Amino acid sequence: MKKYFKETIMALAVVFFSMIFQGCENENKQGEIKKTFVLSEKMFASTKTEIATLKPLKKEMKYYGKITVDNNKMVEIYPIVGGNVSKVFIELGDYVVKGQLLATIRSTEVAGFERELDDAKNDLIVAKNNWKVSKELFDGKLNSEQEVLIAKNQMEKAATQLHRIEEIYHIYHIKEGSFYEVRSPINGFIIQKDIYQDMLLRNDRTDNIFDIAEIDNVWAIANVNESDIDQVKIGIDAEVTTLSYPDKIFYGKVDKIINIIDPETKAMKTGIKLQNKDFLLKPEMRANIKLSYQEDKKMIAIPSSAIIFDKSKSFVMVYVNRQNIETRVVEVFRQIGNVTYISNGISENEKVITQNQLLIYDALND
DSSP states (O other): OHHHHHHHHHHHHHHHHHHHHHHHHHHHHHHHHHHSOOOOHHHHHHOEEEEOEEEEEEEEEEEEEEEEEOGGGEEEEOOSSOEEEEEEOOOTTOEEOTTOEEEEEEOHHHHHHHHHHHHHHHHHHHHHHHHHHHHHHHHTTSSOHHHHHHHHHHHHHHHHHHHHHHHHHHHHTEETTTEEEEEOSSSEEEEEEOOOTTOEEOTTOOSOSEEEEOOSEEEEEEEEOGGGGGGOOTTOEEEEEESSOTTOOEEEEEEEEEEEEOTTTOSEEEEEEEEOGGGOSOTTOEEEEEEEEEEEEEEEEEEGGGOEEETTEEEEEEEEETTEEEEEEEEEEEEETTEEEEEESOOTTOEEEEESHHHHHHHHHO
């Protein structure tokens, strides 16, 4: 009887302690549920996510440089002879069209061209008359055919000389009164001017008086470090910004590589041809130039906005659902603008939070 009573008491004790243990376990589970972070409806509505994707790895290099004119669309204008500058019609920075009058210069040497023109006209008249007379004499049996041919040859030489002088007049725009005109040979902007009214131009002057350039297309010249020379190739993408337009990006490609090292900058110059709509880019502007290309490998890429840097580590918030958001440590391999490449810590097709991520990170990790 006593043995039966003792066994009953022990069984009741086991049941009692089992109930207490189960109650504690349930209580602990309820406590865990209470501590679980759940994204509210309001925050969920403003939260944005992006899918981690496998993308070709991109390399970017940054350089300083400047804007220059296209040398194939620039002309330097020199005075044909010395003289006194009578009038200058344009100023530095003006836009001019082909054939537009830039300046007039009076010169004693132009007077010499006028005399040559008069002499050439007279020589041609005389040569024509001689040829006519020689031909008439030949018809009357008073002259030989050889003399007619000589007279004709003299007439042709006189005509050639007159044509040469007239071409000089046309090319140099020589006018009566010992003046010659300086006219623009192309459409473009005056980017250099070294001539003023009443200025005396010496006959031995070797400097140009105007530079005119078309700037509907310009070049951005980047100074490439020696260590990057092997990475810069014709055709790779380029982005150019300037101090004048910091928020505007001019896109182009590497069109020219000058395969020498500049002794002053210790760098190789690389040219990017840019369309210059509305002439926003001016010669000699300083420029920031980014060159980029795709490497022969792929890596997980996410928006740079998803990265949280804290405690000397990089984190992302991986989103599964509203009740399941994970703080994940990641290894950043490279950041190119708004794209960050991840070498470890996240897999393809996982979702990362790109808006409200800091709020969620603080809520989960405080």
